[in-house]
Amino acid sequence: MSILIDQNTKVIVQGITGRDGSFHAKQMLDYGTKVVGGVTPGKGGQEVNGIPVFNSVKEAKDKTGCNAAVIYVPAKFAKAAMLEDIANAIPLIICITEGIPVLDMVEVKTALGKSQCRLIGPNCPGLISPGKAKIGIMPGHIHKAGDIGVISRSGTLTYEVVFNLTANDMGQSTCVGLGGDPIIGTRFVDVLKMFQEDPGTRGIVMVGEIGGGDEQLAAEYIRKFVTKPVVSFIAGRTAPAGKRMGHAGAIISSGDSTAEAKMQMLRDAGVTVVDFPDEIPQALAARLK
Amino acid sequence: MKIHEYQARSLFAQYGIPVADGDIAQTPDEAILIARKTGFPVVIKAQVLVGGRGKAGGVKVVSNEADLVLEFNRIKNLNIKGYSVDRLLIAKAIDIKKEYYLAVTIDNIKGDVVIIASAEGGVEIEETAKTHPDKIIKFYMQGIKTLDETRWAPVVAQLFSDARLQKSATSILEKLLKLFFDKDCSLAEINPFVINGEGNLMAADAKVIFDDNALDSHPELVALRDMKYEDADELEAKGKGLSFVKLEGNVGCIVNGAGLAMGTMDTVNLLGGKPANFLDVGGSSNPEKVLNALKIILRNKDIKVILINIFGGITRCDDIANGILTALKQINIPVPLVIRLTGTNEKEAKVLLTQAGLTTYTSMRQAVNEAVKASKS
Numbered sequence A: 001m002s003i004l005i006d007q008n009t010k011v012i013v014q015g016i017t018g019r020d021g022s023f024h025a026k027q028m029l030d031y032g033t034k035v036v037g038g039v040t041p042g043k044g045g046q047e048v049n050g051i052p053v054f055n056s057v058k059e060a061k062d063k064t065g066c067n068a069a070v071i072y073v074p075a076k077f078a079k080a081a082m083l084e085d086i087a088n089a090i091p092l093i094i095c096i097t098e099g100i101p102v103l104d105m106v107e108v109k110t111a112l113g114k115s116q117c118r119l120i121g122p123n124c125p126g127l128i129s130p131g132k133a134k135i136g137i138m139p140g141h142i143h144k145a146g147d148i149g150v151i152s153r154s155g156t157l158t159y160e161v162v163f164n165l166t167a168n169d170m171g172q173s174t175c176v177g178l179g180g181d182p183i184i185g186t187r188f189v190d191v192l193k194m195f196q197e198d199p200g201t202r203g204i205v206m207v208g209e210i211g212g213g214d215e216q217l218a219a220e221y222i223r224k225f226v227t228k229p230v231v232s233f234i235a236g237r238t239a240p241a242g243k244r245m246g247h248a249g250a251i252i253s254s255g256d257s258t259a260e261a262k263m264q265m266l267r268d269a270g271v272t273v274v275d276f277p278d279e280i281p282q283a284l285a286a287r288l289k
Numbered sequence B: 001m002k003i004h005e006y007q008a009r010s011l012f013a014q015y016g017i018p019v020a021d022g023d024i025a026q027t028p029d030e031a032i033l034i035a036r037k038t039g040f041p042v043v044i045k046a047q048v049l050v051g052g053r054g055k056a057g058g059v060k061v062v063s064n065e066a067d068l069v070l071e072f073n074r075i076k077n078l079n080i081k082g083y084s085v086d087r088l089l090i091a092k093a094i095d096i097k098k099e100y101y102l103a104v105t106i107d108n109i110k111g112d113v114v115i116i117a118s119a120e121g122g123v124e125i126e127e128t129a130k131t132h133p134d135k136i137i138k139f140y141m142q143g144i145k146t147l148d149e150t151r152w153a154p155v156v157a158q159l160f161s162d163a164r165l166q167k168s169a170t171s172i173l174e175k176l177l178k179l180f181f182d183k184d185c186s187l188a189e190i191n192p193f194v195i196n197g198e199g200n201l202m203a204a205d206a207k208v209i210f211d212d213n214a215l216d217s218h219p220e221l222v223a224l225r226d227m228k229y230e231d232a233d234e235l236e237a238k239g240k241g242l243s244f245v246k247l248e249g250n251v252g253c254i255v256n257g258a259g260l261a262m263g264t265m266d267t268v269n270l271l272g273g274k275p276a277n278f279l280d281v282g283g284s285s286n287p288e289k290v291l292n293a294l295k296i297i298l299r300n301k302d303i304k305v306i307l308i309n310i311f312g313g314i315t316r317c318d319d320i321a322n323g324i325l326t327a328l329k330q331i332n333i334p335v336p337l338v339i340r341l342t343g344t345n346e347k348e349a350k351v352l353l354t355q356a357g358l359t360t361y362t363s364m365r366q367a368v369n370e371a372v373k374a375s376k377s
Helices: A019-031 A057-064 A075-087 A102-113 A156-167 A188-197 A214-225 A246-253 A259-268 A277-288 B005-014 B028-038 B065-076 B125-131 B149-159 B163-182 B212-217 B232-239 B258-270 B287-298 B317-330 B346-355 B364-376
Strands: A010-014 A034-039 A051-054 A068-071 A092-095 A118-120 A126-129 A133-136 A145-152 A172-177 A203-209 A230-235 B022-025 B042-046 B059-062 B088-092 B098-107 B112-118 B136-140 B185-195 B201-203 B207-210 B243-246 B251-255 B277-280 B305-312 B337-343
Touching: A010 A019, A010 A057, A010 A075, A019 A034, A019 A133, A034 A057, A051 A057, A057 A075, A068 A075, A068 A133, A075 A092, A075 A102, A102 A118, A102 B098, A102 B112, A102 B212, A145 A156, A145 A188, A156 A172, A156 A203, A156 A230, A156 A277, A156 B258, A156 B305, A156 B337, A172 A188, A188 A203, A188 A214, A203 A214, A203 A259, A203 A277, A203 B258, A214 A230, A214 A259, A230 A259, A230 A277, A230 B258, A246 B125, A277 B364, B005 B088, B005 B163, B005 B207, B022 B028, B028 B042, B028 B065, B028 B088, B042 B065, B059 B065, B065 B088, B098 B163, B112 B125, B112 B149, B112 B163, B136 B149, B149 B163, B163 B185, B163 B201, B207 B212, B232 B243, B232 B287, B251 B258, B251 B287, B251 B364, B258 B277, B258 B305, B258 B364, B277 B287, B287 B305, B287 B317, B305 B317, B305 B364, B317 B337, B317 B346, B337 B346, B337 B364
Parallel strands: A010 A034, A010 A068, A034 A051, A068 A092, A092 A118, A145 A172, A145 A203, A203 A230, B251 B277, B251 B305, B305 B337
Antiparallel strands: A126 A133, A126 A172, B022 B088, B042 B059, B042 B088, B098 B112, B098 B185, B112 B136, B185 B201, B185 B207, B243 B277
């Protein structure tokens, strides 16, 4: 089993005619993902790697019956791309683009709140259910099908973790890269819930980092609702102190967002927290016994 | 991007938010001219982009020219958290009757713009938020850019009992919101937001931070950047699509992705080394980025070794390999390179580097161990 995506997910690629969009459309196709179309306004009728290109999400949805969309467009067009998906009720939207203005994301979040759509990202690597489908930019070959769920705020650090899991013969049910921006569509708690409910997931790996309040909320959620073993690595213990955002930042975040504080909260919630990414498989094996 | 108080208050003034008369002075003579125009008493305020200037003695009210010159010179010679003071704001001192707090910012977890207000403003506002959260009002915009007056009316009534002040505060807030959205701010803060001797509301301080991701749409704001607070190397790196922060150690790091870069620094530390920098080459990297990264890192003469840790995703390992090879041809690299590459196009990259006689690693721990060892030899 897996969460969010599987072999039946039909995805369209927004920005398919760009350098990254075309490269990763091909990579996803080669992995076995059902990439059914691409969208680039003004370039409808073309083909990229044998994938038909449409002028709009609506046209792509009407013609292909897609149920997911992945976005590779430049930052200044990303808001419009996400809003177009929401307007067309695409159930799952994955936004890879980085550098999107925060107020653009406030608009997107507001639109999401009035819809049934789920957004992963932005500024994320996407997600993969190994052996079934990958939507995003992660290297497929480092993954292996199995029963470990992986959630992370980082891209490349997730690959590092997955690489170590696979090397220790611990396959993954689904790996979800949440994204590194302040405002993201899906958070740790959302995915923790899905993994807890997924019969195909036996253990969970959570990769966090300094800053923000998500790991703290996750710790609280795990303490209350997660019965499956969770192992965590938090990056940034030696990173220089973050920038202060006047008083308002401190008032709104209310709490300590250092790596050490997050590690402690997770430990208090029953999570095994490791020092090195390559210690995760062993820690997980011990918890799964 | 942070700006100074004097720049923020001039934005406030443009948007019609009342601030005290005043101006920026670089010499005591200029300060006197400003004070003569506004009238005494005046407040002298050090313009620094770090917090705690009041406690460092960087703010002082004076009531005559002799004291103005004396205090001006004293504050100008202060060092506040490592920064010298070269700009001073001279403003008419406000006869403060009561201090409030008013700010507009973004609640990331809710994904919404939020107004934060309190009847207990001033420097202790964060303490108040901790000990008396009930004294802090949070008002969410619910996705709209203008104040919903029906929802706001009962809120402002909690802050001010006087109808005239309620109206005035609402009008100032509307202006602050307009500024916030017009300029893509991540923070617009008035602390303290005060009632003056005439019973009117005004901003006694001004703090504005802009969203770095939105600066492309606001070229006029970029000019407000105080270069003194920017590390030249860090700024140059940014211009070249790299994210770079200089640190104290001697292991130069080039990594793709902020999370892995932090994880690499942590690993270097835990294995007994000291990272010399944080450097994220970002996604979708072209060979040029690696060359630029190496150039910037090599300016640091403490460097004993350079650790390149790449896990290819959107970054293709062969792009990185080509960048390393180009750099080896173009610049002198006087320290060992420890290269760890894996992920997208890993095979192509390893062929390129092996042909050039370079060793590559697949395991991060192994590569970090090698780099730490080299840093100590």
